[in-house]
Amino acid sequence: MNEDEAAARAPGLGEAWRARAEEVAEAAAQARMMAQGFRAPADETAEPMPAFAVPAPARAVR
Amino acid sequence: MSAPLHDLTLAEASAAIARRRLSPVEYLDALRARFEALEPRLNTTILPLWEAARAEAQKAARRIARSGPRSPLDGLPVGLKDIIDLAGHPTTCHSRHLLGNVKAADAAVVARLRAAGAVFPAKLATHEFAIGGPAFDLPFPPARNPWNTAHHPGGSSSGSGSAVAAGILPAALGTDTGGSVRHPASHCGIVGMKATYGLVSRRGVFPLAFTLDHVGPLTRDVASNALLLGAMAGHDPQDPGSVVRRAENYRRHLRKGLKGLSIGFVRHFHETDQPATEEVAAALEAAARLMAREGAKVKPVTLPSLTDFAAVNRVILTSEAASIHGRWLREAPEGYSALTRKRLLPGLFVRAEDYVQAQRRRRELVAAVEAAFAGVDLLLTASSMDPACRIDDAEAVEATYSRQARTPFNVTGHPALTLMCGLSKAEGLPLSLQLVGRYFDEATIYRAAAAYERAAPWAALRPAL
Structure with missing residues (x-):
């Protein structure tokens, strides 16, 4: 298995992607870049944002 | 009526x-x-429905003649981005994957508008699945900018922005996961609102990223936007992100003016994080000066960098989107446009750890914006850093995703509205600003936006078609 095939295999990209190795490599690189694009959280044991976190109502100026 | 009806x-x-x-x-x-x-x-438009809408308008006319309008929207047309379900018609998401996707029921927001008497003459063009566009390898062509048809109208609610700016429809619904209501509103010189996360139900709207998705109105003026959002908002127990809140009449606040409001101007978004063109920067400064002249207290505010917000948004968006598109991506990638594949595929490679870290950083970003609101009533920011690029300039189109300041408020869920604040000299294309409010304080955004609209000369301008 070469590097391109290994990259495609991880997320389950099979036969349909055989001729698209360049797209796969680009997507993998893009994902790595995105993950490094934000500052690491100050506390890595903090609770993450829950799904569907509806904001608390704010005090309006009106 | 003396003016043309459109x-x-x-x-x-x-x-x-x-x-x-x-x-x-x-x-x-x-x-x-x-x-x-x-x-x-x-x-x-993807699917014109003018005949069906006319039949509904006739019913409304009879109703109004008999007993007056059912609501301020009775008989009025509203366009729907074609990721929003309309009973009896397909929701194609502008994709060959869903050409036969006929829906049995209205989306919750459509049901609310239908109950108010609105009619629906068109399912409108979008970027494929609200992410991949403008693309030329899809079953439907991309929408064009009415100010210059060689240019990008913004997206992903591209047909909504184009139809409203062109006077084809007075209002349309779009969706906004990383700025997709406010981007076409900005490039087409109209008003786009992404309300607080949870205010408008998303049930019956094809999801892009569950924790970032919003449905929002696009209109030609602020008063119309306030009118439409008032009819769209409301609790939906079948949307897990929907909030229980009383309906609000936003139009009550439109004449209150800017006096007494404190506005934080987030200059670093367009000065250092993603430097805007000179024209955009000058238009924003002029808008801030005008708001100050009208009685607002404008002061500088610093938030985390745009880069931080954008990366958090992309990690979350692509991960959640991959959970929706994974099967098609793996088994039928040729069903998408090349651009959609490019935008969606990275989501299959994001590690679970990175998704959780992004959601953790997201809480810190929310706290930073909330801290800013301890000292101001509204934030003023750029929307796009450039006027609309040419629609066939792939590199410039790609840059529109990073060269903007809309994404932060999908990450945090704060309400945000964009409206016109100038015209580019060379090509006569709209420039725009963004006003951001406290959670569920859409009324103060509308109040300030209406005051700016009255004081500035832009609202009267229309594309020369």
């Missing part, structure tokens, strides 16, 4: 119908003529 705003048409000076049928017929004249150049 020039009426939603609020003006509503008032004329209430006074029995305009029939919903006469109004719809005028808009249909406008659609037929302009559609070959603009590609706003």
